[in-house]
Amino acid sequence: MTYLQQITSPTLLIDEKICRDNIARMATKAKNNSMKLVPHFKTGQSKAIGKWAKDYNVPEITVSSIKMAEYFCGDGWETIHIAFPFNPLEIKKLNELSQNQKISVQLVNSEVAKMLANQLRSPVGFFIEIDAGYGRTGVAVSDFGKIEEILRISQTSDYLQFRGFYIHAGHSYYAKDVAAIHEQNIAALNMLKNKYRTEFPDLVTRTGDTPTCSMMDDFGGIDEMGPGNFVFYDLTQAGIGSCTKADIAVALAVPVVDINPEKKTILIHGGGVHLAKDVLFEPNGEKNFGEVVFLSDEGWEIPKSRSFVKSISQEHGIIQASEELLQKAQVGGLLGILPVHSCMTADCMKAYLSLDGQWIDHTEGFSF
Amino acid sequence: MTYLQQITSPTLLIDEKICRDNIARMATKAKNNSMKLVPHFKTGQSKAIGKWAKDYNVPEITVSSIKMAEYFCGDGWETIHIAFPFNPLEIKKLNELSQNQKISVQLVNSEVAKMLANQLRSPVGFFIEIDAGYGRTGVAVSDFGKIEEILRISQTSDYLQFRGFYIHAGHSYYAKDVAAIHEQNIAALNMLKNKYRTEFPDLVTRTGDTPTCSMMDDFGGIDEMGPGNFVFYDLTQAGIGSCTKADIAVALAVPVVDINPEKKTILIHGGGVHLAKDVLFEPNGEKNFGEVVFLSDEGWEIPKSRSFVKSISQEHGIIQASEELLQKAQVGGLLGILPVHSCMTADCMKAYLSLDGQWIDHTEGFSF
Incomplete structure (x- = not known):
């Protein structure tokens, strides 16, 4: 039949060949830039597609909710990153999952940092999400006071471990000038890295949106890329020029x-x-x-x-x-x-x- | 807890009291107009809410897909009506379900009427869906040729049984003048009833949308009403004035x-x-x-x-x-x-x- x-x-319907080609192309681009590709699996939300990604040396994934993280737990990922300002009502679930799976979360304020610092029972990494102009979420790129407050709170905890800075430039979906947004991301992430690398030598920078990751070739020293939609693409991305x-x-x-x-x-x-x-x-x-x-x-x-x-x-x-x-x-x-x-x-x-x-x-x- | x-x-969250009040109010309005209320359960899609509806003497429901019909099969409904132009790829499933549950479907063309006439294995009712101006789907109200072609085809089958005419005036969601749409529905359904009642004395007429059912008081002799959204309502309906x-x-x-x-x-x-x-x-x-x-x-x-x-x-x-x-x-x-x-x-x-x-x-x- x-x-x-x-x-x-x-x-x-899914065309595995097209999907694999999309993953392979992005993996090659990441490799050419000495970047780690950490695809955002809010798009596929699928263990089978995760298996395909592993064929292109993808060791780590991103998800957008703890429910999705739970789904991928135990499926062989080095780390699962939850790219959403952490919802403190889910600390109990996070404590359950992080016993057996390396997980990182995203922080945008000191309130949640405090709750995590007080209530975590196993190590959990965190990225500080930076708003470089999108305006949806994140700490304003120049708000060093808030960034340092979050960092200071994390240092009171044995479990809350700083990993780096994350930008999702979602406005690249709507903007005419994807290159300008990309330059802005690079400048923001490099500035933050330079400012904090002495104190945190292992910190990494990550950028997330599919248009910049698809259309740009030079990532100016950003360490990691986390696009999601590119595994499937769609008419919106074709209209932008990503595919x-x-x-x-x-x-x-x-x-x-x-x-x-x-x-x-x-x-x-x-x-x-x-x-x-x-x-x-x-x-x-x-x-x-x-x-x-x-x-x-x-x-x-x-x-x-x-x-x-x-x-x-x-x-x-x-x-x-x-x-x-x-x-x-x-x-x-x-x-x-x-x-x-x-x-x-x-x-x-x-x-x-x-x-x-x-x-x-x-x-x-x-x-x- | x-x-x-x-x-x-x-x-x-669902507030059972508000939901029951909405059902009770519509049931009263139907009763006052000597109409049968056949709520469209594409909104709630819930057996529990179905139980609440039964408390207000609702014996029959409408759904929008065969999957939804299957879900409600065997839950004590006299008839389940699938208010969507019937998808002939699902005749096999329809034959399965209609062995144990009275089902009616909707027809808008002779192609599907023929397929059903040839392939049905148990009795299935059908409404002819009429387009009285919405333009989404249905036979144009004056297209007697197509109406009679469907009726003629159904008469070649022992199983395909004409029940009546159905109008869903979905444009009442966008129109300023809900009363005018309502008048148009009444005129269309009464004209068709008068034209075909001699040949089909049991035919019924049904109108479907939440705005007219909520806002109008006189239904001009239409036999049945099938609104859906009214069980919950929402901001769109509040904006229209339905609630x-x-x-x-x-x-x-x-x-x-x-x-x-x-x-x-x-x-x-x-x-x-x-x-x-x-x-x-x-x-x-x-x-x-x-x-x-x-x-x-x-x-x-x-x-x-x-x-x-x-x-x-x-x-x-x-x-x-x-x-x-x-x-x-x-x-x-x-x-x-x-x-x-x-x-x-x-x-x-x-x-x-x-x-x-x-x-x-x-x-x-x-x-x-």
Whole structure:
């Protein structure tokens, strides 16, 4: 039975070859810059994909919640980094996990540093997250008072161990000038490293976002990179220029349930609960929730003429169809949709089907 | 242990009393109009909430996928209606389920009608979905050719049984004039009923959306109503005028991980994977992904001054905080967030915690 014959409802497909190529390319770039690649597994959330990453000498991963850390515990990672300002309500769980798994967390204030210093029962590393302009989270790059307060608190603890500085320049997703953001990251991290390396000779610097890691070649001495989305990429990243559409490693297979040749629309079973509701905008202002690819036993193929999902509700999607698509599509058939935001689509779907018909695990879905 | 003491990570709270009041109010309205209430359980997706609905004499429910139908099979419902243009790849599953559970489906074209007529092995009812202006799906209200083609095909089958006409006026979510949409629905359904009742004396008419069902009092002879969102309501419905904020029956409890008094922002663990990414817009154009409520052992309370989630990413949310909130919030504490779109938030969270600390099931999460 081919993978296509297994599908009766919306199903997230993964092309292992594309995914491995994405990991290999980033691993090579990291190596060329003498950097450690610590991929952010909030995208794949999968032990199977973790195995693929290990083939490219990835010893350590990043996750975005303690639940995800727990999922990967005991799966052979040197360290699991939780790249989210630590939630002190989860100290008990952290103490459980860190007994058997090296874990690092992220700190942005002295309140949580104090709680950890008082309550940790095993060694846990921490990065101080730096806000170099994104404005979502992190200590302002020039707020040495707060940085040193956190460092001072950590020194009162036998268990809370400083590892370095972390920047996630999430605004590179929206900015026109990724290179400028990259320069800003390098300058911030190098300044902090120079300022604190005498006292902390082992401190490392890490930068996180997929656009800068994909598009830049020189990392100016930053020690580690932690991109996430690059394992799959998506239409957002293709729009930014981080990848081409051919690099997108996942596609949502969706059943066609109705075709309207007059309106040139196709109704699919595939909506917000499958794709999530991330959206791109066409030049004419129309919404784009994903782009159509044709499915075959070998995988998917990008059509000559573009068709996209122009609206979605909970379970419904409506495709604005090209003539090529209208000729090929049939009620009862399947189409593929390249996602706008693959991390969110994967989190909605909670499992992957490989092109050889194997189910691939996800944190909250299938587990093997 | 109170429900609050159980929470360490984002958790969807349900207030049973508010939820029951919402169901009771709609059941009364249906009764006053001699209508059958067939609630759409794509919102709650919960057997426990199904039990509450049965207390208000609800014998039948609607779902939006065969997966959801399967979940509710055998739970004592007279009929389960799948309110989605039927996906012919799922005929095998439909044949399995319909052996032991009365099921009805929705048809919008003759292709799927033919496949069902040929392949059904037990009786299955069907509604013809009518597009009275929404434009998402359905047969155009004046396309008698297509309606009669579907009816003719169904008459070739011993199993495919016509039940009536269904309208979901989803555009009432976006329109200023809900009353006008309601009048259009009534006119369309009554016209179709009059046209086809001689041949099909048992045919019924059903209308589906929460705004018209909540805001209108006279249903002009429509036989059944199938709203979904009303069991929980949300900020979108409060904005439309379907409910007040006090009628919203679910709130996402989120840990506070950082507070920035200068920017008046609060960072929470609560992002797109919890709330979904549905968004409302403030008068000044700012985005609103949910509004803050204060949590106590008794439930939640709407603050005097409004604070809302102004941005979200996968796991992060940033609240633009009022002075009142800045004074009350603390790192390591919890806040509640009223969702913009409760159906999507529930689908993300896949379980509910009641105010007496009990877990409530959801289709894809906890099951009892």
